[in-house]
Structure formats: structure tokens, C-alpha cells
Amino acid sequence: MKKIFVTGGSGLVGSFFVENYSKKYQIMAPEYPQIDLTKKETFENIIKEEKPDVILHFAAYTDVSQAESQRDDRSGACWQINVEGTRNLVKLAKEINAHFIHISTDYVFPGSEEDPGPHKESDTPEVNSSKLTWYGFTKAEAERVVNSILGRKRTILRLVYPVRAKYSAKLDYLRKPLSLFDQGKLYPLFNDQQVTISFIDEIGLALQKIIDGKVYGNFHASTPDLSTPYELISYLIEKARGVKGVVKKSSLSPSVRYQKFGGLKVEETEKILGIKFSPWHQVIDQLVANF
Numbered sequence: 001m002k003k004i005f006v007t008g009g010s011g012l013v014g015s016f017f018v019e020n021y022s023k024k025y026q027i028m029a030p031e032y033p034q035i036d037l038t039k040k041e042t043f044e045n046i047i048k049e050e051k052p053d054v055i056l057h058f059a060a061y062t063d064v065s066q067a068e069s070q071r072d073d074r075s076g077a078c079w080q081i082n083v084e085g086t087r088n089l090v091k092l093a094k095e096i097n098a099h100f101i102h103i104s105t106d107y108v109f110p111g112s113e114e115d116p117g118p119h120k121e122s123d124t125p126e127v128n129s130s131k132l133t134w135y136g137f138t139k140a141e142a143e144r145v146v147n148s149i150l151g152r153k154r155t156i157l158r159l160v161y162p163v164r165a166k167y168s169a170k171l172d173y174l175r176k177p178l179s180l181f182d183q184g185k186l187y188p189l190f191n192d193q194q195v196t197i198s199f200i201d202e203i204g205l206a207l208q209k210i211i212d213g214k215v216y217g218n219f220h221a222s223t224p225d226l227s228t229p230y231e232l233i234s235y236l237i238e239k240a241r242g243v244k245g246v247v248k249k250s251s252l253s254p255s256v257r258y259q260k261f262g263g264l265k266v267e268e269t270e271k272i273l274g275i276k277f278s279p280w281h282q283v284i285d286q287l288v289a290n291f
């Protein structure tokens with residue numbers, strides 16, 4: 001049984017892994033503030049003593065709006081957690097020769113008209129911070145830190161809008177607008193923004209393949225087909241609440257905050273890991289069946 005040290009095990013994505021894979025793996029997931037990525041002394045000893053086979057790094061500063069108020073501030077929490085915290089952890093992983101799996105995001109790409117998605121696994125994260133959100137830039141820097149320390153012995157798994165049927169601590173990309181709809185507060189949704197979503201159950205499957213096969217490289221977990229927020233939420237409300245034609249459309253003007261042409265491609269991941277990601281209609285059908 002592989003021993004896995006998980007960071008961010010209380011979060012939206014990490015908690016799914018901890019809940020669903022603790023019979024298959026020996027999982028250690030000490031939570032913040034017991035471990036604080038920005039304070040190496042809170043996890044150095046435990047990692048050196050336990051010598052896990054795998055370090056699975058979900059933890060991050062994920063509040064995209066709050067992060068924007070820290071733009072260019074390298075002493076701010078977003079940079080310290082996402083970049084310096086990752087650096088602390090990767091160095092330790094290298095020292096004990098653990099398989100390091102870094103969880104990243106499509107936000108490392110601009111998704112603009114000049115550099116549109118959906119992006120391939122081999123595409124290079126943006127280096128110009130003004131083309132990304134500050135959160136996205138810190139995650140792009142974190143990928144560069146992982147690459148520079150581990151080289152070819154790195155594993156990076158990028159996600160985009162992770163969704164799951166149940167998680168009470170935070171509403172995800174689909175359950176938030178559904179909740180607003182239930183309260184009669186749903187705002188109009190972009191019908192000209194290109195997005196994909198990550199089904200958290202299938203993120204788990206991809207991770208299982210990566211862990212069991214000790215696979216290195218860049219991977220994506222995402223629906224293979226593109227959609228728009230308008231299309232996704234309209235279908236979700238129809239399936240979950242039986243109501244059609246209630247969502248209003250809006251248009252997205254270009255901004256760094258929202259990628260107009262986002263999304264991730266999964267062909268290389270599917271080929272290497274031998275899995276097939278479900279298209280978005282099927283993801284929503286499965287979510288609604290398990291709400």
C-alpha cells in the first residue's frame with residue numbers, strides 16, 4: 001500500500017481524494033494550521049520521518065478575487081502559499097525521493113483572443129503576469145518552481161472548475177448558480193465564454209492512474225468538449241429542477257479576470273493514462289443523479 005502525504009485534504013478537491021481513496025492508499029492529510037505551507041518547520045519533520053512514497057499537493061490560496069488585491073506583492077498570502085509553499089514542499093519531496101504530484105489550473109494560460117484555449121498538456125504557462133490573474137500567475141510560477149527542481153521527474157495535473165455532487169464547505173462552479181436559482185437570485189450568464197469543467201470523480205481516477213503507474217509529465221483532467229456558462233447552467237437547471245428557458249444570457253467583455261477562450265484539452269492525458277473523460281452533458285447527468 002503506497003503511503004501518500006496530502007496537502008489541502010480539507011478542500012473541495014482534496015477532500016474527495018481523502019474520502020474516497022483511504023482504503024486503497026495509506027493517506028496522511030494533516031490540515032492547516034497543523035501544517036502551514038509557508039512554515040517549513042510545521043511539516044519538515046513529519047515528511048522526513050514518514051518518508052511517503054507520494055506527496056500530493058492540492059493546497060493553495062484559491063480566492064481569485066482576493067488574490068487580485070495582492071497583485072505584485074510577493075509577501076502576500078497568495079504568492080507565499082502558492083509559490084514559496086510549493087517550493088518548500090518540492091524541495092522536501094526531492095530530498096526523500098517521493099513522487100511529487102502538483103495540482104494546477106487552466107488559469108496558468110491567458111485564454112485570451114491572442115492566446116486562446118483549449119490548451120494542450122504540453123503548452124507553456126504564461127510568463128507575463130499582466131496577462132493572467134494574480135492567482136493564475138502564482139500558480140504558473142509554482143509550475144515553474146516544480147519544473148526547475150524536479151525536471152522530467154515532475155507530475156503536474158491541471159484542473160478547470162472542479163465540480164462534485166456533494167461538498168458542504170463551499171459551493172462549486174455549478175452548485176453556486178443552482179443555489180442562486182433556487183433563491184431567485186440567478187444573474188445572466190455568459191453565452192460567449194468558452195469553458196470546460198473537471199468532474200472531481202474523474203480527477204480521482206486520473207490521480208489513481210498517475211500514482212499507481214508512477215507517471216511523470218503534464219496532465220489535464222477536464223471534459224473533452226467545450227461549453228459556455230449559459231449552456232452548462234441551463235442544462236443543469238433543466239435536469240435538476242425540471243425548468244427550461246429560465247436563464248438569461250449575457251456577453252463577456254475582454255478582461256484578465258475572466259478567460260474568454262478557456263478550457264483544457266485531454267487527448268494526451270487520455271492516451272497516456274488510458275482513461276476517457278466524460279463529456280459535460282454526462283457529467284451533469286451524473287451529478288444530478290447523486291445530488
Ligand SMILES: NC(=O)c1ccc[n+]([C@@H]2O[C@H](COP(=O)([O-])OP(=O)(O)OC[C@H]3O[C@@H](n4cnc5c(N)ncnc54)[C@H](OP(=O)(O)O)[C@@H]3O)[C@@H](O)[C@H]2O)c1
Nearest residue numbers: 008010011012013032036037058059060062104105159161
Ligand atoms: N476550485 C477551482 O476552481 C480550481 C480550478 C483549477 C484548479 N484548482 C486547483 O486545485 C487545487 C485544490 O483546489 P480547491 O478548490 O480544492 O481549493 P480549496 O477548496 O480552496 O482548498 C484549499 C486547501 O488548501 C489549504 N490551505 C490553504 N492555505 C494553506 C496553507 N498555508 N498551508 C496548508 N494548507 C493550506 C486549505 O486549508 P483550509 O481549508 O484549512 O484553509 C484547503 O484545504 C488547488 O491547487 C487549486 O489551485 C482549483
